[in-house]
Amino acid sequence: MQKYNPVTPEILAELKSIVGDKFAFADPEKSEAYSRDETPDTKYSHLPEAVVLPKTTEEVARIVKLANRERISVIPRGAGTGLACGAVPVTGGIVLSLERFDRIIDVNTDAMYMVVQAGVRTEEVQKAAKAAGLFYAGDPCSGDSCFIGGNLATNAGGNRAVKYGTTRHQVYDFEMVTPLGDIVHLGSRLTKNTTGYCLEQLVMGSEGTLGIITQATLKLKALPQHVIDLLAVFPDVEKAIAIVGHMLRAGMSPTCVEFMDNATVQSVERFLHEGLPQSDVGNYIIIQMEADSEEDLENKTVALDELCTENGALSVLVADSQKIWKARKAFTEATRVESAVQSFEDVVVPVDRIPEAAEASNRIAAKCGLALRMVSHAGDGNIHLTLFRSDLSEAEWDSRLGAFENELYEVVYRMGGRLSGEHGIGYKRKDLMQRFTDPVELDMMRRIKKALDPGLILNPGKIFDVDD
C-alpha cells in the first residue's frame, strides 16, 4: 500500500477553515463511529486521522485539492451501512462524510424526476416520490438507514431489482468531485445518448474510488396501483429457488422474488418474537407482483399459486405485506444475535444457475464445518450467505473461511458468476477480487484508476491494489 502523509495539526486547522470549526475533528472518541461499517467483524475497523463534514460541493472540492497537495488519503462515506469495508479508512487519512448533504432539492412531477443531495436517506427518497404520487424503484433492504449517494457509489441492488434493475438504472445524472478536486456533472436527463464514453456508469459502482458524488437526478415512475405480496413455503431450498426459473419461463414478471432458508426463518422468528407460517419446516419465497387492475392482479395470483403448487410448494399464502417484509429485512440483525463475528458473502450467478449455487454453498459450508444462513434476491441470481464464527478460534475461523471461499468461488466463477452482486468489493473482498478477476480486466481497471487519480488519494486500498 502507498505511503501517505499524516494529518498534522496545521492540516486539521486548514480543514476547519474550509468546513467550519465544528465540522472537522480528529479526537478518537468522536472519530470512532467513522472507523467501521456494518461488516460484522471488528478486525476490519480502522480509526481515521481526521473526519470532515462538508456542506457544499465547493467545500468537498477544496478538501480533495488539499489532499492532493499534501498526499493524504480521502475516504468518502455515506451512512456507513456498507458490508465490504468500502468506507473504512484503512489508510487512516481523512474520512469525508456526506451526512450534511441532506436536502431534497426538487421533485418534478411533470417530467418525473427528483434532484437530491447525496446524504438523503433512500427511504426519504421513496417517501418524497410517493407523496408526489410517483415511485422511486430503488429499494435496498437498508433503505431506512443508507444514503442515496452510497447507493450510487455501490450500485446498490435490493428487492425490486428483478423488475426495475439496480441503482444505476434509476439515475439520470449526478454531480461529483473528481479525484483531482474538479467539479463535474456526469450523465444527462436523456432517454438515449451516445455522446462519448458513458462515464456516469463507470463511476456508479466504483465504491468511492473514482469520485465523490454530491447530488443526483433520479428517475421517477408511475406509482404501481395494484400490488400483492405472496408467500410460497417450500420443504427444501433447491425447489424453492428453482421457482424463479419456472416463473420466468412462464412469462411472469415479478417485482421481487426473495428467498429465506428455514434456519433464517427460525432465526428471524426468535428475534422478532412473532410467529411466522410453517416456520418449523418452511423455506420461504416472497413474491411481489404488480398489476394494471384488480382483475389482472387476481389472474396473476391464481397463476402463481398454481405454478408454485405444481412445483412443490407446501402452501401459497397472500402475505401480510408489512409483516413479511419486516421479517425479510430483519435477517441481518436476527442472525447477528447468533454469532457476533460473521462473514457475509454476496455471491451472484446467472439466474438459471442459482439452484446449483445454493446447493454448492450448503455443501461446501458443511464440508468446511461452518454454520450458514442463506437469504437471496433470488430473482436476480444474488445469494447472501452469512457464515458464523461462533466459538471457533480466530485461526480456525480464518482457515475454514479461507477454504470455504476458495472452493465456493471456484464453483461460482465456473458458472459465470462473480464475487459480489451488490455489496461491492471494498477492502474485505480485495484479495479474492485480485485472485479471481481476469488479469487483463484487472489491468484495465488499474489503468483507469491511475489515469483519473494519479496521486491515488481517493479511497485507496479498495477493490484492488494499485502500484504507484
Ligand SMILES: Cc1cc2nc3c(=O)[nH]c(=O)nc-3n(C[C@H](O)[C@H](O)[C@H](O)COP(=O)(O)OP(=O)(O)OC[C@H]3O[C@@H](n4cnc5c(N)ncnc54)[C@H](O)[C@@H]3O)c2cc1C
Ligand atoms: C441490514 C442491511 C441490509 C442491506 N441490504 C442491502 C440491499 O438490499 N442491497 C444492497 O445493495 N446493499 C444492501 N446493504 C449494503 C449497504 O446498505 C449498501 O451498500 C448501501 O448502498 C451503502 O450506502 P451507505 O450510504 O451506507 O454507504 P457507505 O457504507 O457509507 O459507503 C459504501 C461505499 O460507497 C462509497 N461512498 C458512499 N457515499 C459516497 C459518495 N457520496 N460518493 C462516492 N462514494 C461514496 C464509500 O466510500 C464506500 O466505498 C445492506 C446493508 C445492511 C446493513
